[in-house]
Amino acid sequence: MSEIVNLKELKRQIYLYNSEDGLVDLAIGLVSFGFGALLLVDLPAMVGVLGLIPLLTWYLGKRYLTLPRVGSIQPNQGMKTQFVGFSVSMIAIGVGVLLLFILAAGPETDLLADHSLALFGFVLALVISALGLLMKTNRLYYYAMLVFLAMAIGEILNKSIDSVDVYLLAVIIAGGLIILAGIIVLIRFLNKYPVVVMEESR
Amino acid sequence: MSTSKKDQDLNINIEINHLVHEPVRLKILAYLSIVESADFVFLVSRIGLTMGNLSAHVSKLVEAGYIKVKKEFKDNRPHTMILLTDEGRQAYTNYREEMLQLLQE
Numbered sequence: 001m002s003e004i005v006n007l008k009e010l011k012r013q014i015y016l017y018n019s020e021d022g023l024v025d026l027a028i029g030l031v032s033f034g035f036g037a038l039l040l041v042d043l044p045a046m047v048g049v050l051g052l053i054p055l056l057t058w059y060l061g062k063r064y065l066t067l068p069r070v071g072s073i074q075p076n077q078g079m080k081t082q083f084v085g086f087s088v089s090m091i092a093i094g095v096g097v098l099l100l101f102i103l104a105a106g107p108e109t110d111l112l113a114d115h116s117l118a119l120f121g122f123v124l125a126l127v128i129s130a131l132g133l134l135m136k137t138n139r140l141y142y143y144a145m146l147v148f149l150a151m152a153i154g155e156i157l158n159k160s161i162d163s164v165d166v167y168l169l170a171v172i173i174a175g176g177l178i179i180l181a182g183i184i185v186l187i188r189f190l191n192k193y194p195v196v197v198m199e200e201s202r
Numbered sequence: 203m204s205t206s207k208k209d210q211d212l213n214i215n216i217e218i219n220h221l222v223h224e225p226v227r228l229k230i231l232a233y234l235s236i237v238e239s240a241d242f243v244f245l246v247s248r249i250g251l252t253m254g255n256l257s258a259h260v261s262k263l264v265e266a267g268y269i270k271v272k273k274e275f276k277d278n279r280p281h282t283m284i285l286l287t288d289e290g291r292q293a294y295t296n297y298r299e300e301m302l303q304l305l306q307e
Contacts, residue, residue, distance in 0.1 A: 010232050013248065071243025074283065076236065196243045198253060 015136040017073060021189045023061040024135065025182030027054035028128060028143055033175025036168040065186070069193035086134045090127060097123045117158075117167055121151025139185075143178050150174035221266050222297040226251065226259050231286065231294040234269060239285035260284065268293055 018024070030053045038046045075083070100119065125148035132140030154170030222228055229249050233240060246256055263269040268290030272283045286294070 007232055007236075010229075011236050014233075014236055068243070070247045071241040071245070073240045073244055074238035076238045079237075193247050196246045196253070198242075 012136065014073065014079075017070065019135040019137040019140070020185070021061065021066045021070075022182040022185030023058055023066070024131065024137070024140070025143070025178055025185055026061070027057045028131075028140075028147075029175045029178030029180075029182050030054070030057060031175070032124075032147060033172055033179060036171035036175060040165060040168045040172065065190070068195045069190070071196070082134060086130060089130055093123060093126055093130075115155065117155040118148075118152040121148045121155075124148070124151070139181065143181075146174050146177065147171075218300065219293060219297050221262065221268070222293055224259075226256075227263055228297075230256075230259060230263060230284075231268065231290060234284065234286040235291060235294055239272065239283040241281060241283050245284070263290065266290075266293075 031050050034050045034053060035047060038044065038050070097119070125144040128140055128144035128147060132138065132144065150170040150173065151167065154167035157166040157170075222231060226249060230245060233245065233248060242253065242256065242260075245251075245260075246253055249256065251259075260269065260271070264271060266289075267287055270285050270287050272285060274281050274283065
C-alpha cells in the first residue's frame with residue numbers, strides 16, 4: 001500500500017467511482033446500437049423501450065458487479081449540488097432542442113429541418129459530454145464526438161446513397177464501438193478489483 | 203546555555219496527533235472527508251487492506267470519536283456505513299494545517 005496520501009488523487013478516485021466500471025459506456029453504447037438497429041429492422045415502436053436499457057444496465061451492473069467489489073459511498077453536499085446542476089442543464093437542453101424543432105417547422109428555417117438528424121446527434125453529444133464533465137471521465141467526450149460525427153456524416157451520406165440507410169448504420173457502428181470500449185473498461189475493472197469477502201460482520 | 207539561531211529554527215513546536223498520523227487511518231479520514239459516508243467494502247478496495255485489518259483501525263477511530271459506524275439494512279442484508287464526526291473532521295483539518303505549517307517552517 002502506498003503511504004502517500006494525495007487528497008487530489010483521492011478526490012479524483014471518488015469522481016471516477018461512478019464510471020470506472022464501464023457501465024456508463026455500456027449504457028450509452030447499447031442505447032446508440034439499439035436505436036439504430038431497431039429502426040433498421042423497422043421496429044420504431046420499440047425505440048421507447050430503449051430508455052430501460054441504461055437503467056437496467058446501471059442497476060444490475062452496480063448491484064452484481066460493482067458494489068461487491070468497490071462498495072458504496074454517499075456523495076457529499078457538493079456532489080449532490082453538481083448532480084442537481086447537471087439535471088437542470090439537461091432539462092434546459094431538452095427545452096432548447098424542443099424550441100429549435102418547433103422553429104424548424106417554419107418555412108424560413110429549412111436549414112434546421114434539413115439537418116434535424118445531425119442536430120439530434122449534437123444534442124446527444126451534449127448530454128454525453130455533460131455526463132463526462134459530471135463524472136470527470138474524459139473518454140465520454142470521445143464518445144460524444146463519435147456519436148455526433150456518426151449522425152452528421154450518416155445524414156450527409158444518406159442523401160447520396162439510396163440502397164442502404166447509412167445514417168442508421170453509422171449509429172449502429174458508433175454504438176458497437178462504444179459497447180466494445182465499455183467491455184474493455186469493465187474487464188479491466190473486474191481484474192483490478194476482486195470481490196471483497198466480508199471476514200467478519202460488524 | 204543560550205539557544206543558537208539554528209537550534210531555534212529546528213525547534214518544531216507542533217504536537218502531532220498520532221492517531222491521525224498513522225497512514226491507514228489518515229487515508230480513512232481523508233476518504234471520509236470528501237464523501238458523506240462510505241461502507242467497509244469501499245475502504246477495503248481503496249486502501250488495500252484485509253477486512254480484519256481495516257476493522258482494527260476503524261475501531262481506534264471510533265473509540266476516539268473521530269468516526270461513526272451506522273448500521274442499516276440494504277436488500278434485507280446488514281450494511282455498515284462509516285462517516286466522519288465533527289470531531290473527526292476537526293482533527294483531520296487540524297492535522298493537515300499542522301503538517302502544512304511544519305513543512306513551511
